[in-house]
Amino acid sequence: MSSIITAAPMSDGNIAIAPLPDSERKPLTKKEIAADHPTWCPGCGDFSVLALYFKLIEKRKLWHEKITTIAGIGCSSRFPYFVQSHGVHYIHGRALPFASGVSLSRPDLHVFVFGGDGDAFSIGGNHFNHTARKNIKLTYVVMDNFVYGLTKKQTSPTSPIGFKSKTDIWGSMDQPINPMKQAIAAGATFVARTTHSNPNHVLQMMEAAMDHDGFGFIECLSECVEFYEGAFDASNPRKGGVFNTVPADHDVTDEIAAYKLADAPFPGYFGLFYKVNRPTKNANEARINAGAMEKVKGLKDWQLLQKTFSRLK
Amino acid sequence: MSEATTVSASTGGAKKISKISDAVIRIAGNSQDGIQAIGGFLARLAGRSKQEVMTFMTIPSTISGGPSIFQVRMGSGEVLSAGDEADMLIAFYQHSYENHMISLKKGGIVLYDSDHVEPRLEWEKEYHHLGVPISGLTVEAIGGTAKDKGKNLYTLGLVAKMFDLDVPKLTNLIAERFAGKDTSVVNNALAAFHAGYSYSLGQVLETYQFVESQKQTGHQVVLNGNEALGYGLIAAGVRFGAGYPITPWSDIMELLRRELPKYGGTFVQCEDEIASISMALGASYAGRVAVTGSSGPGISLKTEALGWGVMAEMPLVVVDVQRGGPSTGLPTNVEQSDLNIAVFGGHGDCPRVVLAPANVEEAFYTAIEAVNIARQYSVPVIILTDQAIATRIEAFPEPDFEKICQDISPDLTPVADHKPYDLAAPNGIARHVAPGTRILSGKYPVATGLEHDEMGHPTGSPKLHMQMVAKRRKKLQALAATLRTPDIYGPPEGNVLLVGWGSTQGPIKEAVDCARAAGDSLSSVHIRYINPLPPDLEKVFAGFNHIFVVEMNDEGLYGYGQLAALLRARFYDPRIRGINKADGLTFKVREIVERARETVATSISKM
Numbered sequence: 001m002s003s004i005i006t007a008a009p010m011s012d013g014n015i016a017i018a019p020l021p022d023s024e025r026k027p028l029t030k031k032e033i034a035a036d037h038p039t040w041c042p043g044c045g046d047f048s049v050l051a052l053y054f055k056l057i058e059k060r061k062l063w064h065e066k067i068t069t070i071a072g073i074g075c076s077s078r079f080p081y082f083v084q085s086h087g088v089h090y091i092h093g094r095a096l097p098f099a100s101g102v103s104l105s106r107p108d109l110h111v112f113v114f115g116g117d118g119d120a121f122s123i124g125g126n127h128f129n130h131t132a133r134k135n136i137k138l139t140y141v142v143m144d145n146f147v148y149g150l151t152k153k154q155t156s157p158t159s160p161i162g163f164k165s166k167t168d169i170w171g172s173m174d175q176p177i178n179p180m181k182q183a184i185a186a187g188a189t190f191v192a193r194t195t196h197s198n199p200n201h202v203l204q205m206m207e208a209a210m211d212h213d214g215f216g217f218i219e220c221l222s223e224c225v226e227f228y229e230g231a232f233d234a235s236n237p238r239k240g241g242v243f244n245t246v247p248a249d250h251d252v253t254d255e256i257a258a259y260k261l262a263d264a265p266f267p268g269y270f271g272l273f274y275k276v277n278r279p280t281k282n283a284n285e286a287r288i289n290a291g292a293m294e295k296v297k298g299l300k301d302w303q304l305l306q307k308t309f310s311r312l313k
Numbered sequence: 314m315s316e317a318t319t320v321s322a323s324t325g326g327a328k329k330i331s332k333i334s335d336a337v338i339r340i341a342g343n344s345q346d347g348i349q350a351i352g353g354f355l356a357r358l359a360g361r362s363k364q365e366v367m368t369f370m371t372i373p374s375t376i377s378g379g380p381s382i383f384q385v386r387m388g389s390g391e392v393l394s395a396g397d398e399a400d401m402l403i404a405f406y407q408h409s410y411e412n413h414m415i416s417l418k419k420g421g422i423v424l425y426d427s428d429h430v431e432p433r434l435e436w437e438k439e440y441h442h443l444g445v446p447i448s449g450l451t452v453e454a455i456g457g458t459a460k461d462k463g464k465n466l467y468t469l470g471l472v473a474k475m476f477d478l479d480v481p482k483l484t485n486l487i488a489e490r491f492a493g494k495d496t497s498v499v500n501n502a503l504a505a506f507h508a509g510y511s512y513s514l515g516q517v518l519e520t521y522q523f524v525e526s527q528k529q530t531g532h533q534v535v536l537n538g539n540e541a542l543g544y545g546l547i548a549a550g551v552r553f554g555a556g557y558p559i560t561p562w563s564d565i566m567e568l569l570r571r572e573l574p575k576y577g578g579t580f581v582q583c584e585d586e587i588a589s590i591s592m593a594l595g596a597s598y599a600g601r602v603a604v605t606g607s608s609g610p611g612i613s614l615k616t617e618a619l620g621w622g623v624m625a626e627m628p629l630v631v632v633d634v635q636r637g638g639p640s641t642g643l644p645t646n647v648e649q650s651d652l653n654i655a656v657f658g659g660h661g662d663c664p665r666v667v668l669a670p671a672n673v674e675e676a677f678y679t680a681i682e683a684v685n686i687a688r689q690y691s692v693p694v695i696i697l698t699d700q701a702i703a704t705r706i707e708a709f710p711e712p713d714f715e716k717i718c719q720d721i722s723p724d725l726t727p728v729a730d731h732k733p734y735d736l737a738a739p740n741g742i743a744r745h746v747a748p749g750t751r752i753l754s755g756k757y758p759v760a761t762g763l764e765h766d767e768m769g770h771p772t773g774s775p776k777l778h779m780q781m782v783a784k785r786r787k788k789l790q791a792l793a794a795t796l797r798t799p800d801i802y803g804p805p806e807g808n809v810l811l812v813g814w815g816s817t818q819g820p821i822k823e824a825v826d827c828a829r830a831a832g833d834s835l836s837s838v839h840i841r842y843i844n845p846l847p848p849d850l851e852k853v854f855a856g857f858n859h860i861f862v863v864e865m866n867d868e869g870l871y872g873y874g875q876l877a878a879l880l881r882a883r884f885y886d887p888r889i890r891g892i893n894k895a896d897g898l899t900f901k902v903r904e905i906v907e908r909a910r911e912t913v914a915t916s917i918s919k920m
Contacts, residue, residue, distance in 0.1 A: 019751055036770060053344050068748045070595075081771065087757065087760070087769075088595075088625075089600060089763060090621060090762065091617055094618065095586035099596020101555065101592035101603065102748065106600070126588075127588055178478070287383035288574050292574035300718075301718050305544065309712075313533065
């Protein structure tokens with residue numbers, strides 16, 4: 001047996017000045033939160049979502065290091081580069097399982113995932129369903145623009161029937177995915193819908209999603225001015241549309257009622273469709289671990305392993 | 314059976330007791346007969362008797378039932394392979410008898426269940442036949458309600474008698490195995506065993522005794538390769554894993570799922586292979602090296618994410634328990650045909666580390682080494698094991714757990730400043746700080762799959778791309794410089810050098826012993842570091858006229874297999890040729906010796 005490379009210390013070196021304790025730190029300013037200037041086209045709806053993410057961090061006094069910003073691939077998925085937080089730009093469609101790995105192993109962090117409709121409902125569709133069903137504690141904001149923008153106008157899974165794109169020159173013919181229905185059916189425990197043109201509402205939904213103990217999913221309509229201009233005018237009062245909030249008497253724990261609400265034709269409703277409390281996978285795993293560790297209390301890891309091996313003699 | 318000493322007569326003089334140093338027993342039946350349990354007991358007994366042991370099994374890829382075999386070789390000396398030929402065949406059914414007689418050596422013993430097997434006249438002349446109505450006698454011993462249950466233990470009793478095995482140790486093993494179950498289960502098992510042990514072997518002319526093992530080791534542990542790998546990961550400090558079920562990898566994920574919670578860890582069964590590697594990468598990013606794994610088809614699915622791991626310089630351990638491919642291939646058979654995907658799989662220039670354990674013990678230690686290389690070099694490490702190591706049982710000295718168990722919890726101490734992809738870092742090795750670490754400069758890093766600058770922000774700069782590509786390569790070159798040239802088995806100069814990797818080490822070494830005993834000039838070298846390769850292999854090769862790479866994969870378009878192709882590309886040495894086979898079974902010692910001789914005979918003189 002050749003020699004085993006031994007574990008090396010991983011720290012980046014000590015620092016000279018002790019950092020201020022959290023209690024004495026000032027809330028972050030927008031300037032401290034912003035990183036690279038976004039690469040989005042002028043007028044893109046994603047600017048609004050980014051600005052409101054900054055606002056959320058400011059308002060809720062989140063520290064850089066306590067949040068993780070994770071995205072897949074797409075225009076909106078450039079998000080992590082624009083925020084001063086630990087960030088990950090992962091591969092197309094797989095941001096949710098990556099984020100789940102972070103969430104499940106680090107209860108001390110809040111994990112935010114940002115992405116587009118292709119990431120969420122096409123290449124990553126399976127992960128969307130399973131992250132919802134596992135009820136992983138994280139916040140997922142899908143900036144839905146009904147089109148593939150980064151690759152310059154192909155049909156997206158949420159493109160309405162008849163939408164003319166470079167891959168559907170006669171008009172899209174596949175039934176679009178309804179993100180609200182998809183989320184509810186998959187077992188998501190927090191399902192909300194908002195639009196970039198109503199900033200206060202976006203912030204309100206983000207805060208509620210962040211406070212939800214579980215998989216907090218928001219579909220945020222976010223206009224692509226380059227490839228699908230005017231897509232959401234019908235939801236924007238400034239463009240002659242209507243912004244219908246979820247009726248006050250809607251019971252957010254009623255799955256059937258939420259599903260019916262999601263069935264309304266565009267522009268549909270905005271607000272919280274569905275919210276229930278079901279144990280998160282994080283909590284379930286922690287419970288299993290607590291039980292398992294109780295049984296081996298007092299044993300160091302190596303002693304426990306040695307004990308296991310005594311049965312293999 | 315290798316006879317260690319000449320025959321010694323027993324006191325009665327009627328029966329012969331032969332001292333042996335080694336025996337190969339093949340048990341053939343159906344997969345629900347519990348024949349693996351017989352093999353398991355024998356292997357564990359060998360471990361407790363300081364003997365060496367190796368097993369070999371086949372399982373049908375059907376959901377339930379189907380013919381299955383378990384072969385166990387135990388010996389007082391070094392046991393390197395599961396044995397080409399069996400000394401004894403235990404046949405439960407006619408098909409077991411007829412299909413496996415070919416594996417029994419001439420003059421060997423066939424012990425058959427005479428309730429199910431009708432012996433063939435022509436075979437009765439060539440092999441010692443011993444018919445015992447195993448099914449009937451088992452029912453007699455423990456009652457007849459449970460159809461066929463218990464006959465494995467009855468048979469174990471017969472074997473114990475025949476080989477004069479340590480009965481107290483065996484009964485202890487049986488009791489331990491059924492501990493926690495209803496006492497009637499233990500009692501039935503022991504009753505079946507004792508009934509078999511008490512059966513009169515009157516018609517058998519000879520029984521056997523193993524000579525005392527000369528091994529001076531302390532306690533031995535007995536486990537299969539998948540278990541060894543799984544526990545090795547736990548010893549290494551891995552506390553998070555994610556996977557998707559696939560044979561033969563599933564055992565590892567089941568083990569980790571069951572064991573990790575005791576250590577405060579988690580294993581997640583994901584919706585698919587891509588989610589598994591993604592979740593593991595997420596956990597690695599979160600500060601502690603995580604594991605994912607699979608077998609052939611699943612590895613194909615994981616390659617895009619693996620490329621992200623290389624690009625983002627994220628530590629990760631990926632286990633590939635190789636099986637026959639391509640596509641769904643031979644799910645329950647062995648092959649070494651994933652070397653190419655392990656070393657090269659994925660798009661772009663994508664250097665990663667590939668390690669191949671050669672046996673069960675190495676599977677344990679390679680898991681630890683993989684974790685440490687992944688951490689030290691911030692790179693994904695693939696452990697290339699295979700179905701043969703996964704399922705075979707071996708005994709090896711109990712590891713020193715206090716010494717080897719590691720704590721690799723993340724260090725969240727604040728840092729003044731941090732560049733995740735610092736081009737000035739020694740050997741180009743990235744150092745990530747885990748999320749949760751405060752960075753006082755206020756500049757936070759992004760781990761990314763886009764080509765990036767030193768902070769992880771995207772760049773299209775030709776210069777930076779070249780520098781970063783070189784950085785990812787240099788890390789592996791730095792690792793290569795730390796590796797040790799593998800030892801040559803046999804003399805360092807001679808006619809033929811056999812080069813192997815992975816699970817073929819045992820049969821190759823035995824082939825060297827066997828051929829040298831017959832006067833051939835043959836040595837071997839075994840490569841554990843597949844990527845990067847260890848240094849100075851050319852110096853090893855220099856001592857030989859012929860270099861044959863023995864691999865369980867196809868000879869390829871140009872006459873050599875996957876490691877051979879890599880070595881030819883590396884050393885541009887036309888002496889490197891292949892001894893390949895891809896029949897889904899492990900190499901027999903005889904096959905290697907014969908193929909080496911043939912290949913020498915047919916080779917035209919070189920240079």
